Amino acid sequence: MSHRRYQRSLYLLLAPFLLGVTLLVVLPAGLSLGLAFTRYDGLTAPTWIGLANFRALAADSLFRTASLNSLLFVLLTVPLRTLLTLGLALLLARPRRGIGLYRAAVYLPTVVPGVAYALVWLWIFNPLYGPLNLLLGGADLPTPAWLVNPQTALPALALAALFQLGEGFVVLLAGLQEIPDTYYEEAALDGAGRLAVLWHIVLPLLAPWLLLIVIRDLIVSVQSSFTPALLMTGGGPYYATLFLPLLIYQTAFERLRFGEGAAMTLLVFFGVGLLILLTHRLFGGWGYDEAV
Amino acid sequence: MRLSSAKRKAFKRNAQSGSLLRCRQIYRAVGFHLLALSVALSFVVPGLWVLAASLRRPGTPPPRTIEWLPDPIAWSNYTLVFELVPLGRYLLNSLLVTAIAIPLTVVVASWAAFAMAQLPARARYALLALAVALRMVPLPALWLTRFLVLSELRLIDTFAALLAPAWMGSSPFFVLIYYWSFRRIPPALIEAARLEGLGPLAIWARIALPLAKPATVAVCVLTFVQYWSDFISPLLYLKSESRYTLAVGLRMLQQLDTTNWPLLMAGVVIMVLPVVLLFVLVQRAFWVGERIAGVQGN
Numbered sequence: 001m002s003h004r005r006y007q008r009s010l011y012l013l014l015a016p017f018l019l020g021v022t023l024l025v026v027l028p029a030g031l032s033l034g035l036a037f038t039r040y041d042g043l044t045a046p047t048w049i050g051l052a053n054f055r056a057l058a059a060d061s062l063f064r065t066a067s068l069n070s071l072l073f074v075l076l077t078v079p080l081r082t083l084l085t086l087g088l089a090l091l092l093a094r095p096r097r098g099i100g101l102y103r104a105a106v107y108l109p110t111v112v113p114g115v116a117y118a119l120v121w122l123w124i125f126n127p128l129y130g131p132l133n134l135l136l137g138g139a140d141l142p143t144p145a146w147l148v149n150p151q152t153a154l155p156a157l158a159l160a161a162l163f164q165l166g167e168g169f170v171v172l173l174a175g176l177q178e179i180p181d182t183y184y185e186e187a188a189l190d191g192a193g194r195l196a197v198l199w200h201i202v203l204p205l206l207a208p209w210l211l212l213i214v215i216r217d218l219i220v221s222v223q224s225s226f227t228p229a230l231l232m233t234g235g236g237p238y239y240a241t242l243f244l245p246l247l248i249y250q251t252a253f254e255r256l257r258f259g260e261g262a263a264m265t266l267l268v269f270f271g272v273g274l275l276i277l278l279t280h281r282l283f284g285g286w287g288y289d290e291a292v
Numbered sequence: 293m294r295l296s297s298a299k300r301k302a303f304k305r306n307a308q309s310g311s312l313l314r315c316r317q318i319y320r321a322v323g324f325h326l327l328a329l330s331v332a333l334s335f336v337v338p339g340l341w342v343l344a345a346s347l348r349r350p351g352t353p354p355p356r357t358i359e360w361l362p363d364p365i366a367w368s369n370y371t372l373v374f375e376l377v378p379l380g381r382y383l384l385n386s387l388l389v390t391a392i393a394i395p396l397t398v399v400v401a402s403w404a405a406f407a408m409a410q411l412p413a414r415a416r417y418a419l420l421a422l423a424v425a426l427r428m429v430p431l432p433a434l435w436l437t438r439f440l441v442l443s444e445l446r447l448i449d450t451f452a453a454l455l456a457p458a459w460m461g462s463s464p465f466f467v468l469i470y471y472w473s474f475r476r477i478p479p480a481l482i483e484a485a486r487l488e489g490l491g492p493l494a495i496w497a498r499i500a501l502p503l504a505k506p507a508t509v510a511v512c513v514l515t516f517v518q519y520w521s522d523f524i525s526p527l528l529y530l531k532s533e534s535r536y537t538l539a540v541g542l543r544m545l546q547q548l549d550t551t552n553w554p555l556l557m558a559g560v561v562i563m564v565l566p567v568v569l570l571f572v573l574v575q576r577a578f579w580v581g582e583r584i585a586g587v588q589g590n
Contacts, residue, residue, distance in 0.1 A: 005491075006492060013406060014408070014419075016399075017459075019459065020400065020458075020461070023441060023445075025429060025460070027437075028434045028437035032434075035437065091331070104572070105333075106332065108339070108571070111567050111568065113517075113523070115563070120557075126553075129354035129355065131338070223431045226432065244432070245432040249528075253435075253439075261436045262436060262437065
């Protein structure tokens with residue numbers, strides 16, 4: 001087979017993937033961009049209304065609440081989950097007896113389907129006979145009403161989200177294995193303590209991986225708030241857990257205001273992009289590109 | 293004389309510090325296992341509570357303390373949920389969707405990855421960048437317009453709508469997993485096959501795919517989990533109840549009786565058990581696959 005023909009058949013193998021990406025990502029993204037400037041109910045043809053959707057959203061108090069809630073949720077879950085993931089990866093990095101079991105246990109909640117996960121936490125948070133409050137009550141600790149109280153509902157959802165950290169955990173374990181043992185040995189010869197080794201050697205070498213999981217976590221946190229909000233709180237109480245994906249779902253699929261939904265979608269897109277840029281800045285642009 | 297006594301003292305001190313070191317090692321090991329065990333338990337114990345709750349007889353007053361084994365044990369909850377909601381049908385639907393999604397995903401993802409691994413550097417980097425960029429798209433940004441595209445293709449309310457992501461390898465991550473393992477195949481091996489006149493498809497089938505078995509296991513498991521768990525696609529793209537999957541069925545069970553925890557937890561166990569069993573069974577391959585995904589990143 002000639003070189004030319006070989007190359008051409010390679011592109012044929014690539015074709016289904018590229019077609020799928022075009023139909024399922026590129027085209028929908030383009031459509032969102034267009035529809036955001038129209039009024040469209042899915043039945044009659046969309047009509048161009050310029051920036052009216054965005055102006056309406058700017059004045060919409062529900063949209064503001066949902067944006068703030070989503071931001072709060074991300075700011076609560078991403079740093080906490082990253083720290084927890086880092087701690088667990090450092091604890092379980094070195095091969096020892098039983099390490100496989102410990103790692104599997106940490107990964108386990110991550111494979112639990114979202115609907116089942118939400119229902120389990122709905123039960124755990126039940127103020128009267130949920131296991132969490134039984135445990136707290138047994139230890140004479142305060143037993144908050146969790147999802148029923150507007151003050152604690154959002155932090156409770158954030159707490160539930162903390163335990164699904166398997167993906168980042170695996171990435172950090174891989175990153176830790178990349179660090180050559182000689183680095184630790186030399187540091188020990190220089191008389192560096194464990195904290196010094198962590199601060200001056202491990203964390204800088206882990207930085208690209210950390211950035212990778214933080215960015216991944218930002219995106220996942222925005223979208224993964226949908227199922228728990230829909231099943232556990234319905235966005236309540238008093239809109240305390242109304243997140244942007246839930247509002248988009250209600251606007252577009254329940255009230256059939258596709259144009260407004262598309263405008264929100266576009267803003268979510270830019271909002272996430274902005275958060276990624278900020279994170280990248282925060283990390284000082286440490287070799288993320290090299291990690292991928 | 294003084295010298296030798298000093299020597300003896302030094303020797304004694306050394307011996308002492310040696311046993312002290314061993315003591316410290318043991319303490320450390322015990323400390324590590326205590327810590328690791330308590331962490332592991334905090335991740336797993338809620339699962340045991342769910343299991344216990346699913347076996348409690350419905351209608352009995354809720355327990356006042358944490359319950360590890362209800363008395364009496366009501367196995368009948370597991371048959372009752374199938375009567376309340378057509379869970380059997382939804383289970384079959386879920387199995388059907390995953391059974392089609394897995395081979396489709398493996399073929400599409402590994403084809404794309406094989407082409408990526410073989411193409412010249414510039415095309416390769418462009419495609420890698422595309423895969424990473426795809427991974428960065430927040431999905432809610434696509435729900436609505438993907439619905440419009442699917443309805444234009446007349447796929448709304450069909451299983452094909454649930455299976456649509458398989459046409460892009462289900463997740464760009466799966467393409468990357470295959471890409472990383474194909475790049476590790478010695479180029480000489482593929483060069484030799486090309487000299488014998490084999491085309492890309494034959495090389496993919498006879499050399500690349502068999503050598504990427506750990507990647508295939510990882511992709512199969514992750515694909516199963518993705519489609520088995522998928523709640524949003526059926527919620528958005530299905531209308532007929534006869535096509536619902538287990539994820540939607542579980543929500544129906546919740547809407548039917550919000551406070552019947554034993555039955556709800558039985559439904560949860562039915563949905564979670566296959567995933568957990570699969571995860572435990574192929575755990576080792578899973579780690580290898582994920583490790584390939586991670587380590588080969590550089």
